[in-house]
Amino acid sequence: MAKHSHGSMDIEVQEKTFDGFVSIVAKSAAFIVVFLIFLAIVNG
Template sequence: MAEHKHGEMDTTEQQKTFDGFVTFTIRTVIVILVAVVLLAIFNA
């Protein structure tokens, strides 16, 4: 078996994917909150 060396894996693609997921989630939550506020204001 190969020797395991901790911390040598390149995780830049994983980090980019995770950052994109977090950004998407934050934007989605903001859109939902704005929709809820608008519904509350206009009594839909």
């Protein structure tokens, strides 16, 4: 069995995926908040 050395795995793809996920979640949350504020103003 190969020896494992901590921190030697290339995780560039996983980091890009996680950054993309966080970006989508942040943009979606911002859109939802803006949409709810718009609904509150329109339906006043």
